[in-house]
Amino acid sequence: MTATLPQLPSGIDSFKVVSKYSEPVRRPVEPVGRYFLAHASRIMRGHTWSEYEKLEAERNVKQVELDNDDDIGDEEQDEELLEHDPREWKTADLYAVLGLSKLRYRATEDQVRRAHRKLVLKHHPDKKSASGGLDQDGFFKIIQKAFEVMMDPVKRRQYDSVDTNADVVPPPAKSKYDFFEAWGPVFASEARFSKKQPVPLLGTLESSKEEVDAFYAFWGKFDSWKTFEFKDEDVPDDTANRDHKRYIERKNVSNRKKLKQEDNKRIIDLVERAYSEDPRIKLFKDAAKKEKERKKWEREAGSRKAAEEAAAKKAAEEEAAKKAAEEAASSKVNAKKAKEAAKAAKKKNKRAIRGSAKEADYFGDAGKSADIEADIDTIIEKLDDVQLGSVAGKVNGANADSVKQVISETASELIGAGKLEKSYLKYF
Amino acid sequence: MSAVIGISFGNTSSSIAVATQDGKVDVIANPDGDRAIPSVLSYVGADEYHGAQAKAQLIRNPKNTIINFRDLIGKNFDDADVSGSKYGAPAVKLDDGKIGYQITRDNGNIETVTVAEATKRHMLQMKVAAEDYIGKKVEGVVITVPTDFHAHQREELTKIVNDAGLKVLQMINEPSAALLAHLSAEESRLTEDKLYVVADFGGVRSDAAVIAARGGVFTILATAHKHGLGGDLLDDALAEYFAKEFEKKKKTNPRTNARSLAKLKAESITVKKTLSNVQTSTCSIDSLAEGFDFHTTINRLRYELTARLVLSDMTSFIELVVTKAGLENLDIDEVLLVGGTSHTPKLASNVSFVFPESTVIVSPALDSKALNPEELVCRGAALQASMVESFDEEEIKESLQPVVVNTQHLSKSIGIKDAEGNFTPILVAETAYPIKKSIEVTNGSSTSVVIDLYEGHRTVKETVIEAEKYSDDEEDDYSDEEPEVKKEIVYVPGTLLAQLPIKDLKPNSKLEVIVNITHDGTLHVSGRELKQGSVAVKGEIQA
């Protein structure tokens, strides 16, 4: 259905703008399908983009997936920095320029790139004039210089060499401070300049003497890669005055050398001061002194100690001898008692065995009672204590047949063992 | 001669498609006959298995079977979720912090297979399958990734696919590929201005995007991702149901043994897929545990009850992405269900239940003409591949620059107010510019008319539909039940932007109103009579 336009009211003669349309939103379109291709060629047709437009298209986009710049934060530049003379850009804090004054030498290339993009969008002259701002691009020039330095690994090392803002300063002399809290970060920070990596760190009060010695040995021979080209005076590029140019160049070289020497001296002073204030060094010295005293005392007290030892030894020996004698005596008594007990047991057992035949009415052979008793006596004499006990146990309370059997068996066992001649026995 | 193909690469499965000359798309089956090729590699001694054959090894040889590695590409072990490898070869941290697998090869040698290497081997197999089917060498590929694949992961995947001998012509987002395939099925659909939700339910994750299509140009307004929500949870629910039943019958717990669990899981997947097509399915597992076989049947209703919670999470997930776009369900013209799990009939019916009747739910369960949801993404990739094939690398690269892709979009609709005071849109919100569009209007009986250019203002119109009166006595009690309210979105004239008079017309002439926004944001409006030699009246609004 086609719409019908309203009748022209009076008072409108020609085209009239009432209002702007709502602020558009920049979003990525999906690069698929032929209508995208048509859209792309519509945009690209005869169009070249300024760097600002490109960066804005990259940054000021409503992305639906999270795009996180949390790591670089949202640092603002202060007025002084914004008004810094671009001709004097080298004296500006280039990390602060990029909003990276917390990260500094730790900022990765990607972080530098993202920080730069953010700044360009804010400070690009196109943007400023577009928003009616002053056509002042001094700070933008500094941003570009800073970016150039940071993206070139050689220039960045040169800048990091002189970036004293990143240094951790040692505690003021004669102030009260915790040695490890104050000096640990100082060395951790200087460590980044070492040609040799890894660098031993300060450690703690508990560090061993070897560790502490290794630490000071390393720092005593500290070899840094710091270089001072960034402090060079600009070499004039007019060829007219060659002598002057060469003069500046020579001056730069000697200046770099001087700065390098100063920096080496600075490290040496730092290490010396730390050494002199290190509580561990004092502890180690004290410990060494004590050890020496101990040794000396030992040496002097040596003979007395030997005498003491000899006396102690003698006392111990006497004690041991006395104890041994007591033990021997008491064991003698015990042995005697045991012997007597054994004897008594033997007697009792023998009596039991002898009695058993009689109790069994001589197995119905009362006529041969003498032979039987004689035989039993012979057998008993051949039995040892254990056997006696065992036989006595077996005959105790047994009936006649069993008693007879037990004694017969005992007899044949003894005969078998060669302890008894069969011919000695009359009955069994 | 060589060919270009589209590949969709999922954690669970991958597909290959190729567009033919006449704009049709074939989804390619691999030598096993699978179109959804499991993204799985398995090693037995010197042999490498791929696809369904590798997946089958999860029962006998899980420790040497690499699964769910797509999302681990370009990630470090410490910031990756490696829980997806739980039932396969365990993911381990490598010396460089990346992720890999320790695979036992022949003679008990341990081979470390990195995620990148696994991906490369998978792609080599995909290439072989494609060339086998097409009968030509395959050189170029358009490959898809989820929208949350970050720049580094995209770079890394591009490198790996190139290494596998497939030149990446372009890497595109999964939902856009799916939408492209869906809308390309009928020419006229592509240029309709509509809002879509593309909801992709896979195996181990779900993804959704709200996409505005304006004159065939797609813009993603919001995305949502839920890792862990997907078909695997449906399998787990079913496996647990079967485990309970087996336990009751045999007094044996089949969950205590990895092998039994793997058998349960494998059979549950089969049962689940069967139940997407028919009402009942058998489940039969030989020697499930302690030598007992397991045979049972389950009907769809029972399954849907078992999987109720997972399915309702999926529906809420779709509603979430709509909210994230700052919209209401009412604003959505179509929900396109994508991914293997979107075969599930209950999912489609749940979704249609939470959206108003005016929203079309695209799913094979509701419309038999709908394309296979599992194949939509690779179809779109294949279409894109055939489209960019004729361009050289530089041209493609140039059109993908941020300054081209990141485009200004109107935040409000722009249109005219008609004689009755209604708003007629010409350019709808989220239209990317530069753009030019026209509509045809008439002056009716007036000889002089005005083009009142307005921004549209969104209102929700509520119409009360009187509850039907039932003559039935029983129903009387319910007759004053809440009346149904039908809601619809109506745009009314909001801010007046400009007025353009057109004078001296014959009644009932045909007129044309043209709105053109140039690259720099200047809006040109013009009106003219649709006849030979007519002079247009014009005006412009500076950005």
Ligand SMILES: Nc1ncnc2c1ncn2[C@@H]1O[C@H](COP(=O)(O)OP(=O)(O)OP(=O)(O)O)[C@@H](O)[C@H]1O
């Ligand atoms: N007919 C079907 N009915 C129900 N579910 C199915 C059907 N076919 C496949 N699936 C399920 O779909 C899931 C795989 O879907 P898809 O291939 O889209 O996942 P993917 O994109 O590879 O994986 P992910 O999204 O986890 O990265 C599996 O859980 C599978 O069981």
Ligand SMILES: [Mg+2]
């Ligand atoms: Mg998927």
